[in-house]
Amino acid sequence: MGRTSFSSTSSHSEFTPVGTAGGAGVPLRAVGVMPIPEASGSAFDHGAFDPKTRRLFIAHTARDCIEVIDHDAQRHVATLPGFKGAAGVVADDGLVLVTNRGAATAALLDAETLKIDDLFKTGQRPNGAVIVARVGLAVVACIGDESEGPTLHAFGFDDERRRSIGLPGRPRWCATDAVAERLFLAVRDPSMVLVTGLPELNVISRWALPYGGAHGLYIDHGRGRIYVACDDGALIEIDSSSGDICKTWPIAGPPDVTFFNLACGLVHVAIGEPGLIETVHPASGRRATTVTARGAHTTVLVPPDKLYVISPEHGGLLVLADS
Secondary structure, eight states, X not given: OOOOOOOOOOOOSSOEEOOOOOOTTOOEEEEXXXXXTTOTTOOOOOEEEETTTTEEEEEEGGGTEEEEEETTTTEEEEEEEOOTTEEEEEEETTEEEEEETTTTEEEEEETTTOOEEEEEEOSSSEEEEEEEGGGTEXXXXXXXXXXXXXXXXXXXXXXXXXXXXXXXXXXXXXXXXTTSSEEEXXXXXXXXXXXXXXXXXXXXXXXXXSSSOEEEEEEETTTXXXXXXXXXXXXXXXXXXXXXXXXXXXXSSOOOOEEEETTTXXXXXXXXXXXXXXXXXXXXXXEEEEEOOTTOOEEEEETTTEEEEEEGGGTEEEEEEEO
């Protein structure tokens, strides 16, 4: 299996191109490093790309803020304070939803003005989230604490709809089907994909998984396939209609963020330790590994070909591209 190595790069004021040490079969190549203020040695969580504004929004957890990146200009444009324990970030059609794990809230942010439009009270330690702008719906999965168990919450933007249910275990990441009628939620233990109806959150199915620690989750809507990366070291392909397991592949360690790139048909799984991206081509079964940096456990996909790796060792974002 080919490997691409990158050396750690300190923060700079501008985007810094880097060379490519690619080899045969390696689908990712290094494009450069995008600095983020006070990123070196810091702690981040999720990020999201908003196609309407062409901006990336990054949860800078250690600084209780959101970092904003202009994708086209390839530069950092703003640091937004006031997001205590920022964790999950999702974006859709000019709206961004941020889960504030330290405040038990979820903030609805305007991606253009960078102003908060609404603030929802959630359960304790909100984590994974979904936003569907066209139907005015946000869903937040909460880990819970010693005072309450894990919960799932749905919020309507334009009315007072508030729904919540208890969860069978710690929630990880989640996503909806193409028509936003079903939610698919990865649950760590017992390891499963929980399927609920939207917006009512009625439980439809519990799809038990053969590997422990369901974590990263993403959907190929065109083929009706869900990709779930598990802590036990496996990537699983699931039929989104039946819950049947179609294929599995080994991965190098406990994963976090998982993306499917429709443009090239590749699944990218971020693994923070030892610091790499596992890439799988489900149609052929080909696999490759790209070395990133220790602690780089989250990424942001920007179609058609860019993958931003949130990397404290690089002082910001390591920018990769599909070959």
